[in-house]
Amino acid sequence: xxxxxxxxxxxxxxxxxxxxxxxxxxxxxxxxxxxxxxIMHFGMDAVMVIVPxxxxxxxxxxxxxxxxxxxxxxxxxxxxxxxxxxxxxLPAGVPIYVPVLGAVFAIVIVKGCFGGLGKNFxxxxxxxxxxxxxxxxxxxTTYKLDGVAGATPLVDLAAGDPVSIRNLxxxxxxxxxxxxxxxxxxxxxxxxxxxxxxxxxxxxSLLVFVLFVAIFGGQGxxxxxxxxxxxxxxxxLGAFFMATDPVSSPVTSTGQLIYGAIFGLLAGLFxxxxxxxxxxxYAIIVANLLTPMIDEFIIPKPFAYRxxxxxxxxxxxxxxxxxxxxxxQAIVLCVITLIAGVGLSGVxxxxxxxxxxxxxxxxxxxYKEVLPEADSFQPDxxxxxxxxxxxxxxxGDSFGRVYINKAIPAVDASGNSVGCVLSVTSAEGxxxxxxxxxxxxxxxTITGIAFTELHETAGMGMRVDEExxxxxxxxxxxxxxxxxxxxxxxxxxxxxxxxxxxxxxGAVVNAVNAGLDFFNNVVKGGN
Amino acid sequence: xxxxxxxxxxxxxxxxxxxxxxxxxxxxxxxxMIFPLGQHIGKPARPLVKRNEQxxxxxxxxxxxxxxxxxxxxxxxxxxxxxGPRQTVSGKMAECIVITNDGxxxxxxxxxxxxxxxxxxxxxxxxxxxxxxxxxxxxxxGFPTHVKLAPRNPEAIxxxxxxxxxxxxxxxxxxxxxxxxxxxxxxxxxxILKLFPNAVGVIGIEENKPEAIEAMQMAAEGDxxxxxxxxxxxxxxxxxxxxxxxxxxxHFPGNKLPADVGCxxxxxxTIYAIYRAVCFNEPLMQRGVTISxxxxxxxxxxxxxxxxSCKELMEEAGGIKEGVTCNKxxxxxxxxxxxxxxxxxxxxxxxxxxxxxxxxxxxxAEQQLTACIRCGRCGTVCPxxxxxxxxxxxxxxxxxxxxxxxxxxxxxxxCGSCTFICPARRPLMQLFKQTKAEIMAERRAAAAKAAAxxxxxxxxx
Numbered sequence: 001x002x003x004x005x006x007x008x009x010x011x012x013x014x015x016x017x018x019x020x021x022x023x024x025x026x027x028x029x030x031x032x033x034x035x036x037x038x039i040m041h042f043g044m045d046a047v048m049v050i051v052p053x054x055x056x057x058x059x060x061x062x063x064x065x066x067x068x069x070x071x072x073x074x075x076x077x078x079x080x081x082x083x084x085x086x087x088x089x090l091p092a093g094v095p096i097y098v099p100v101l102g103a104v105f106a107i108v109i110v111k112g113c114f115g116g117l118g119k120n121f122x123x124x125x126x127x128x129x130x131x132x133x134x135x136x137x138x139x140x141t142t143y144k145l146d147g148v149a150g151a152t153p154l155v156d157l158a159a160g161d162p163v164s165i166r167n168l169x170x171x172x173x174x175x176x177x178x179x180x181x182x183x184x185x186x187x188x189x190x191x192x193x194x195x196x197x198x199x200x201x202x203x204x205s206l207l208v209f210v211l212f213v214a215i216f217g218g219q220g221x222x223x224x225x226x227x228x229x230x231x232x233x234x235x236x237l238g239a240f241f242m243a244t245d246p247v248s249s250p251v252t253s254t255g256q257l258i259y260g261a262i263f264g265l266l267a268g269l270f271x272x273x274x275x276x277x278x279x280x281x282y283a284i285i286v287a288n289l290l291t292p293m294i295d296e297f298i299i300p301k302p303f304a305y306r307x308x309x310x311x312x313x314x315x316x317x318x319x320x321x322x323x324x325x326x327x328x329q330a331i332v333l334c335v336i337t338l339i340a341g342v343g344l345s346g347v348x349x350x351x352x353x354x355x356x357x358x359x360x361x362x363x364x365x366x367y368k369e370v371l372p373e374a375d376s377f378q379p380d381x382x383x384x385x386x387x388x389x390x391x392x393x394x395x396g397d398s399f400g401r402v403y404i405n406k407a408i409p410a411v412d413a414s415g416n417s418v419g420c421v422l423s424v425t426s427a428e429g430x431x432x433x434x435x436x437x438x439x440x441x442x443x444x445t446i447t448g449i450a451f452t453e454l455h456e457t458a459g460m461g462m463r464v465d466e467e468x469x470x471x472x473x474x475x476x477x478x479x480x481x482x483x484x485x486x487x488x489x490x491x492x493x494x495x496x497x498x499x500x501x502x503x504x505x506g507a508v509v510n511a512v513n514a515g516l517d518f519f520n521n522v523v524k525g526g527n
Numbered sequence: 528x529x530x531x532x533x534x535x536x537x538x539x540x541x542x543x544x545x546x547x548x549x550x551x552x553x554x555x556x557x558x559x560m561i562f563p564l565g566q567h568i569g570k571p572a573r574p575l576v577k578r579n580e581q582x583x584x585x586x587x588x589x590x591x592x593x594x595x596x597x598x599x600x601x602x603x604x605x606x607x608x609x610x611g612p613r614q615t616v617s618g619k620m621a622e623c624i625v626i627t628n629d630g631x632x633x634x635x636x637x638x639x640x641x642x643x644x645x646x647x648x649x650x651x652x653x654x655x656x657x658x659x660x661x662x663x664x665x666x667x668x669g670f671p672t673h674v675k676l677a678p679r680n681p682e683a684i685x686x687x688x689x690x691x692x693x694x695x696x697x698x699x700x701x702x703x704x705x706x707x708x709x710x711x712x713x714x715x716x717x718x719i720l721k722l723f724p725n726a727v728g729v730i731g732i733e734e735n736k737p738e739a740i741e742a743m744q745m746a747a748e749g750d751x752x753x754x755x756x757x758x759x760x761x762x763x764x765x766x767x768x769x770x771x772x773x774x775x776x777x778h779f780p781g782n783k784l785p786a787d788v789g790c791x792x793x794x795x796x797t798i799y800a801i802y803r804a805v806c807f808n809e810p811l812m813q814r815g816v817t818i819s820x821x822x823x824x825x826x827x828x829x830x831x832x833x834x835x836s837c838k839e840l841m842e843e844a845g846g847i848k849e850g851v852t853c854n855k856x857x858x859x860x861x862x863x864x865x866x867x868x869x870x871x872x873x874x875x876x877x878x879x880x881x882x883x884x885x886x887x888x889x890x891x892a893e894q895q896l897t898a899c900i901r902c903g904r905c906g907t908v909c910p911x912x913x914x915x916x917x918x919x920x921x922x923x924x925x926x927x928x929x930x931x932x933x934x935x936x937x938x939x940x941x942c943g944s945c946t947f948i949c950p951a952r953r954p955l956m957q958l959f960k961q962t963k964a965e966i967m968a969e970r971r972a973a974a975a976k977a978a979a980x981x982x983x984x985x986x987x988x
Binding site: 009011014018022115118246247249299301305313315316 | 534777847848851911
């Protein structure tokens with residue numbers, strides 16, 4: 001043997017052990033703990049999402065390359081990763097066509113059509129999730145465990161139900177397959193330590209997100225409230241595994257900090273103020289779209305062209321800063337956070353009182369609206385105490401998740417009692433809470449209802465606020481209403497549903513019924 | 528662990544163990560010796576000898592032609608066989624002086640004799656001796672040393688940096704030189720300090736060479752003006768700019784020189800050659816070279832005469848290891864070395880190693896090439912703070928305006944860190960070298976056109 005060949009190439013002649021495949025498989029490895037937790041928790045329902053999703057992603061990549069006469073790229077592992085990521089952001093037990101369609105959309109439309117690996121303008125798995133959210137919204141937002149649908153921790157939180165942070169951390173909740181925070185964090189630490197992902201994006205996004213929730217979440221710095229927002233709703237999965245997708249995030253460290261901050265801010269905004277079923281996915285997708293712009297505008301100068309190019313730490317000087325260097329990015333991050341924090345809290349403090357006043361005013365107005373005969377409202381201490389005692393508890397057991405917020409007796413100009421106004425919330429609107437004010441006169445006749453909180457779908461659930469629906473209640477004196485979904489109400493106790501919005505209509509009817517019940521049994525009973 | 532280091536960089540496998548304990552073995556050339564006229568950056572030297580002329584070892588056979596150029600010295604005695612094109616280490620044909628080696632190595636009289644104390648010499652005399660000896664940068668660059676040591680304003684130089692980092696994998700000849708000749712290197716630094724009244728000497732060594740560090744520390748002990756600095760083991764720690772960023776805390780653009788930020792950097796082998804030239808009137812005839820790699824039978828450090836055929840060096844190291852295939856031969860190490868195409872080429876002044884490798888990793892990498900995944904690792908490892916990912920995108924689109932003005936791509940020092948780390952196995956370095964060549968060619972063409980137009984205008988008048 002001892003042969004001598006002259007291999008010719010340009011320097012360098014050696015390479016690190018990294019390869020695109022290794023980068024991808026490292027992320028897959030990091031996702032395994034969360035995947036296993038998911039399978040343990042959801043059982044075969046999870047497997048029946050994960051397997052079809054990966055299979056469809058791999059197959060569609062293979063076929064797309066075949067049809068387009070491109071080289072086979074399966075061994076770079078990106079198709080497997082996309083399939084797995086997509087499965088982890090879907091609920092267990094969805095019909096098999098959901099992950100399959102999503103995976104095909106991710107690989108063919110988002111990745112293949114834009115030029116394949118490295119060219120996708122969004123995270124393919126998240127783009128697919130958004131596509132599925134829009135196309136099959138109720139299917140992919142129904143979280144079933146062993147076939148029984150239940151509320152997600154965020155819905156529970158909004159409704160004031162207790163949320164176990166321990167269960168949330170371990171993943172024993174209703175949610176997507178990859179909802180085990182413990183599993184995700186094991187993977188995240190692995191990736192950070194092996195430098196599979198950079199620290200900039202998770203750190204800046206989580207920091208800004210928590211800050212936003214603390215300021216605007218309405219609970220201040222309540223640690224358990226913040227922890228629930230951080231651990232629920234896919235923020236951890238998003239910050240460590242989705243937003244860090246190298247292809248759709250900025251290249252430079254500074255760019256990544258800004259990108260992370262944008263993502264965190266949007267996620268907080270969508271979470272607290274938005275009405276969509278998902279905040280994290282949309283926030284990342286929007287941040288993805290800003291990536292090319294960030295990369296165009298944030299081009300850090302080479303060291304030689306920076307202001308401190310000639311004044312770096314000198315090794316021989318006694319006070320050499322070489323040993324104790326604070327990374328410049330850390331300072332940038334702190335400054336961004338500080339500015340964002342001061343700005344946000346400033347705006348909030350300035351507007352906080354006004355917002356509260358406006359709310360009070362709106363409530364008072366709605367009380368007058370629903371009980372026009374009233375001249376003034378005289379809170380009853382005994383009644384208030386009773387309501388206080390029920391705070392956070394569902395009222396009754398036949399009205400769904402309904403809460404009584406307030407009941408205030410009303411008097412006319414000459415001081416005679418004219419009835420009572422109530423504020424009632426149902427947590428079972430199509431999209432969160434429905435809060436209404438209702439007036440009842442002393443004979444138990446409804447004098448009117450008005451909404452003070454309504455986030456329903458425009459043109460559908462929102463139509464409960466039209467006279468055609470809410471006007472049905474006024475002037476009727478019954479013990480309770482029933483909802484007629486077909487629209488042919490014939491008796492006083494029947495209410496015609498808004499067509500196509502039976503969930504919202506039902507929530508309203510339940511809230512009114514609870515209010516009536518409370519009036520008849522507590523207000524009148526107490527008098 | 529040392530914290531003295533630059534920003535960025537990579538850590539390729541060091542692979543120094545093949546030869547690190549091999550002390551220098553003198554090897555005397557047997558066959559004919561070849562001396563390329565261009566062994567340095569700048570204009571090739573002008574031959575002073577004719578065919579069939581008898582020459583002695585130490586005789587200047589070609590003299591520096593122009594300001595940036597260097598003398599060529601014969602390292603053997605014998606007859607000039609030919610002056611004409613021969614293949615050189617780079618693979619290209621170049622003008623060379625070929626000497627039939629008579630095997631006697633008869634020296635010019637006076638060479639090797641102790642000289643007057645250098646403290647009595649003027650800077651001009653020192654520089655004259657360095658120039659006469661034909662000394663160039665021996666770490667790989669080959670820049671004429673007498674030019675480097677004569678900046679416009681010698682008073683402005685604050686640091687004389689002796690580069691003993693040796694960050695290239697496999698190479699150990701500087702390590703051995705520092706272990707064996709520490710005293711001489713310190714003397715060499717003192718000679719250079721004679722040229723720069725306001726400077727201190729700093730000897731930078733990577734911490735993976737503890738014996739060399741100890742030897743240098745002992746040699747420099749008691750001299751308040753010379754410091755030994757232990758550097759973190761990281762590539763390209765031995766790059767001129769990396770060292771300056773550690774020692775002087777300065778980064779400077781590609782169109783500036785180390786002297787502009789008050790630094791002079793010389794390889795320890797160059798400094799040793801300066802010592803021999805100034806103190807013993809010995810021109811640059813010999814150098815240490817590492818013959819290593821996983822495909823050579825007996826990796827070693829050799830002390831050889833410049834102009835020796837690389838084939839003889841390979842045979843001296845036992846040839847290709849029994850039972851293996853060598854798929855790549857490099858002059859230098861794997862990070863910045865050049866792939867060789869033949870062993871029938873002479874060793875030059877700036878060649879510090881020949882590395883024989885079983886695996887052609889670049890060929891393997893080509894199989895694993897994928898599209899750029901925009902991970903940005905190239906930017907984190909760039910010792911200059913450039914963004915290779917964006918440079919590559921601009922270069923591929925031939926957007927040279929953006930490449931140069933917005934991304935400062937022409938500053939690239941071709942260290943190859945970005946290419947080493949790239950998971951997508953993109954041949955970034957190759958693209959950057961090519962782009963630089965194209966931009967330079969464009970500029971030359973534009974300048975030539977402008978000159979022609981001006982000449983035409985002149986004629987019209």
